[in-house]
Amino acid sequence: MTKTNPGRFFEDYAIGQVIDHAVPRTVSGGERALYHALYPMRHALYSSDAFAQSCGLPGSPLDDLAAFHVVFGKTVPDVSLNAVANLGYAEGRWMTPVYAGDTLRSTSEVIGLKQNSNGKTGVVYVRTRGLNQRDEVVMEYCRWVMVRKNNLDAPAPEAVVPELKKVLTVADLTLPERLDFTGYDFTLAGEPHRWGDYEVGEQIDHVDGVTIEEAEHMMATRLWQNTAKVHFDATFRPDGQRLIYGGHVISMARALSFNGLANAQMIVGLNAGAHANPCFSGDTIKAWSEVLDKADTGLPGVGAIRLRLVATKGSAPFALKSADGKYLPEVLLDLDYWALMPK
């Protein structure tokens, strides 16, 4: 009888189910300006049409993580409204850059289901695709969340746990066809460090910090049309705090990583990601990175670099887990991604 969306519960999902998410979105220069006002973004390819054109692109695309947030936000009412935990990401691939004027929509397929032994929750695995107005896949990723059961008597489905790659190789990625870094302008980009200057195992402290405000994370989260109430309603949690959308931390850390990784221009793959601890207003976010791998690409002047990006609430860099293997309480994010760099 109620017309409002209660969200899906664990028993509402079935393997192979396809969910077309609501509210397509046309993006403009407004989304980019806001993204750069909310995060200290400075990657030149995403700031200047002229710079992007000198790299073979038709213009400056929307930041890759902004495209991710648009695609992700649409899934929230269908996938995570009743989620109790966001467990992981895998096999994320950015396949087509997004430009002002593009209209994005999202669709997800249920690829895994496993009821927990307590009988009250289960894990749902989805593969989500974002498509533009030409039905090109803009990006896709797998995500798994723990979702509550509403009807505790609903039978447990047959457990299906998908085999997801722990790490994508460059061969798994879809790189932008015309990208060409042979005429790359390191001065305009802001740092002289080439792909060849980074070594596997190298760690970089990005130094700068940003203290988080309620108005900013809410504006960001609304812009992506992510409606999970815990981000907006101060009366929702007993402690009166609004839980900050994990994607806000991802974008803040990525922006901070410019200082030391200014030439890690395009994000093309997401291997894994963990929101290690919750983030709240007043936290000061800092970030550090570690080079996990490097690989060639077939594109002129373009190398691929695999990076761990860690966001903390101000702890010393390079500390990640305690002796028992758990994330330190100051760690907010542990992300594993592939980016493209000039050689």
Added chain:
Amino acid sequence: MTKTNPGRFFEDYAIGQVIDHAVPRTVSGGERALYHALYPMRHALYSSDAFAQSCGLPGSPLDDLAAFHVVFGKTVPDVSLNAVANLGYAEGRWMTPVYAGDTLRSTSEVIGLKQNSNGKTGVVYVRTRGLNQRDEVVMEYCRWVMVRKNNLDAPAPEAVVPELKKVLTVADLTLPERLDFTGYDFTLAGEPHRWGDYEVGEQIDHVDGVTIEEAEHMMATRLWQNTAKVHFDATFRPDGQRLIYGGHVISMARALSFNGLANAQMIVGLNAGAHANPCFSGDTIKAWSEVLDKADTGLPGVGAIRLRLVATKGSAPFALKSADGKYLPEVLLDLDYWALMPK
């Protein structure tokens, strides 16, 4: 001698006076992105060019309430700088959708004047029109405010109280000519509920809540070039609080009403509106609606629905007034409007 604008006082108005308001405004995708960052807007017609085109429009218009705010904001320096109360709205009609690139200006005619018996204030009635660069009326509405006298010796004008319709009928409205909901995509719109699924008298609790921040309401109010100092200057009120522009509450409630009224796409008429109590930073806004009426339109697949939209600072839904007929202290807004829905 002073060059600053003291605002008009009650004795400065005359029946039939036409005031052309200052500062025309060209809107772009930037205004839309900001509007969707400040409010959790998700109506598909206002989010996606492709969706709007599938409904017969040339593209996705600026949200109807954003157009209202642009038109309204221009009137503040001339109409309400010395207002002590915003008393009511009537006969509001949205007549031409606003698109990126349009330039809006506003003009008001004084249609009523009535000095109060205390001799210190009076009520001013204006009919305001917003026009685009082609001199098409974008929207119009009547509003009446209580304004202070500056010269208490100024004679009272002859009292003129305009006869304003309590409720517009669909015949009074100007509907968008080419609108066609016969191919409406309910999946992309976010809810399956059609015009025929709503019954007069039905009440909907929109469930979600948003806690208000100073930075957000000031950004919104500035974007509409509304300069009433009480919204911006924390030293203006003895309690150190900034009074939030009533339109901020209207837009927040409308956005929250998506959950249950996702298909009430276009706002075409405003019958009445009351800002029942002031709103301040830290308030958590919730909303509920009641179906007041339904009507056919001549447009293919399009029904009209008349809705009461109530915003509260977190009280239980569906409570509006106390036994003495006064609004409950938790009620912020009581709005009566017509929207268009797919049949």
Added chain:
Amino acid sequence: MTKTNPGRFFEDYAIGQVIDHAVPRTVSGGERALYHALYPMRHALYSSDAFAQSCGLPGSPLDDLAAFHVVFGKTVPDVSLNAVANLGYAEGRWMTPVYAGDTLRSTSEVIGLKQNSNGKTGVVYVRTRGLNQRDEVVMEYCRWVMVRKNNLDAPAPEAVVPELKKVLTVADLTLPERLDFTGYDFTLAGEPHRWGDYEVGEQIDHVDGVTIEEAEHMMATRLWQNTAKVHFDATFRPDGQRLIYGGHVISMARALSFNGLANAQMIVGLNAGAHANPCFSGDTIKAWSEVLDKADTGLPGVGAIRLRLVATKGSAPFALKSADGKYLPEVLLDLDYWALMPK
């Protein structure tokens, strides 16, 4: 070995050195919408394409101070990351209006160096130019800052102190070629006061005040890609306060000056500027102006007016310095600029 930017120290500068600053920026309607949401901007030429076209321009440009912030922000990593004081501005000229779609970059030349007698710091003078995608100079200005030495043993450079004009004359300015105010619409602009109505020595209290929020100054500062950490990291200063970018105060004061100077449309010259005291969140900014000079221009219907713009944190207007010649503690900004007005 570190890949992050430590910033330049005093000994890293040399006379004649040219620094091409990083991260070019393409601006859109998004930047303007945000600028008008962050500051109460209402100058009609910068709000309406139709109004700007009636003044001979192809459309409404980006606000002059927004262009300044874009140009200035790029210089921060190279000029002021290790600055201990922002000492002054001179010879600022706006030469080409900026429109949506333009891509801006900045370049600076070191024009002066003088080590301080303490041997620990020195003053660096730069002339900065902002250029668009056609290599036209959008604006230029001189600025001098006190910068720390890193290597205290580095020899002092030969002292060079550039001769900078205390005040530009109209002949020094580059006025927009096609500007024509003969058909200027004073009603749409918001005030009737012409160039001829202002007298040298006249003072104007702009009346309105705005209380500053952390979220707003950080969004503004990030939008200009100004990364000085003191603006963002609440843990950076011992008192836990974020120092507000001086440009935020400049833009706020300029916007407030609309009330009394609505027709001071285009800023074309910056003679001098001092950030008299630091500004913090919670301060309520007010502004007053003084007419310092007036001059003819060769443009039809266009006069030039030289204005002092003072921002305070709420003190009485027209008080500037104490008997000992120091700025009063409530004074935040003292700016001296040329604007163009209709005759």
